[in-house]
Amino acid sequence: xxxxxxxxxxxxFPGSFDxxxxxxxxxxxxxxxxxxxxxxxxxxxxxxKSFFTVEKRQKWISQVFENENKVSIEVYEGLTxxxxxxxxxxxxxxxxxxxxxxxxxxxxxQVNKKMYPDIETVFLLTLPEHTPVNASIVRDxxxxxxxASMFLPKGLNMDEFKIENMN
Ligand code: ADP
Numbered sequence: 505x506x507x508x509x510x511x512x513x514x515x516x517f518p519g520s521f522d523x524x525x526x527x528x529x530x531x532x533x534x535x536x537x538x539x540x541x542x543x544x545x546x547x548x549x550x551x552x553k554s555f556f557t558v559e560k561r562q563k564w565i566s567q568v569f570e571n572e573n574k575v576s577i578e579v580y581e582g583l584t585x586x587x588x589x590x591x592x593x594x595x596x597x598x599x600x601x602x603x604x605x606x607x608x609x610x611x612x613x614q615v616n617k618k619m620y621p622d623i624e625t626v627f628l629l630t631l632p633e634h635t636p637v638n639a640s641i642v643r644d645x646x647x648x649x650x651x652a653s654m655f656l657p658k659g660l661n662m663d664e665f666k667i668e669n670m671n
Contacts, residue, residue, distance in 0.1 A: 515539040515595040515626065518547055518584045522554045523665070524565045525642055527634040529657045531599040532575060534628055541574045543591060548581045555643045560664065568657045585620040596625040601635050646670075 517532055521544070532542055544565055548558050558579050569575040580587045584596060596616065598609050613625035630637075637655050645652040646665050653662050663669055 512540045512592075513538070513595060514591060514593040515542045515597045516545050516584065516588050516591065516593045517542055517597040518545040518580075518587070520554065520639070521546055521561050521565060522639050523556050523561060523642060524568065524657065525634075525637050525639055525655050526657055527599060527601070527630060527637040527655075529568055530631055530634055531597065531628050532569070535597050535626070536572070536574060538626070539574070539595065539597075541576070542597065543593065544569075544575065544577045545584065545587055546577065546579045547584070548579050550581060555646075556670075564657075564660055564664075567660060583619075585616050585623060588620065588623055594622055594624060596623060598625055598627050599630055600627045601630045601638075 515535060515538075517528075517535070519528065521528060532544065535542060546558060546561055546565070548554075554561075562577055562579060565577045569577070578587075588594070588596065596613070598613070600606055600609060609625070609627065616623055616625060642652045642655050645655075646667055649667055651662075652665055656662070656665065
């Protein structure tokens with residue numbers, strides 16, 4: 505019997521990434537051997553004000569993965585499962601830090617599964633050193649003029665994370 509193994513495993517990594525942190529970077533890099541491609545989906549919500557513009561968030565993530573051809577970045581406003589269907593993706597990638605992440609993620613994953621039975625959510629546990637890293641803490645540091653560079657991917661222009669350079 506001929507077996508066909510050419511089904512591409514496409515994963516969507518959805519999030520607000522406001523901004524993209526070392527925790528997010530680590531999850532994507534660790535997921536690369538599991539999937540054929542990963543689309544980082546910046547969820548944009550016209551009714552929710554973000555801290556960094558979607559253009560900046562997209563640019564920074566593109567810079568982090570500029571040499572990784574299995575990773576692409578897209579902005580999407582709508583249900584993650586609809587984006588998955590449009591991209592032929594059967595996997596949603598998420599990171600887990602704490603038990604409260606788990607409870608939150610469990611509900612989303614189970615609802616997504618109910619609405620789109622073909623989808624599987626794949627969770628990677630954060631590395632211990634990334635457990636406290638959280639985009640809202642990074643925003644607070646930036647807002648208060650602190651140095652958030654240790655929580656941000658290497659290679660980005662840290663001047664762009666200074667409050668005086670934001671508009
Ligand atoms: P959302 O607003 O949908 O929670 P985020 O941008 O905060 O989106 O995060 C996207 C995904 O990245 C989520 O699965 C989240 O749990 C995960 N994540 C965020 N920070 C970390 C971290 N430090 N380590 C591992 N996973 C993380």
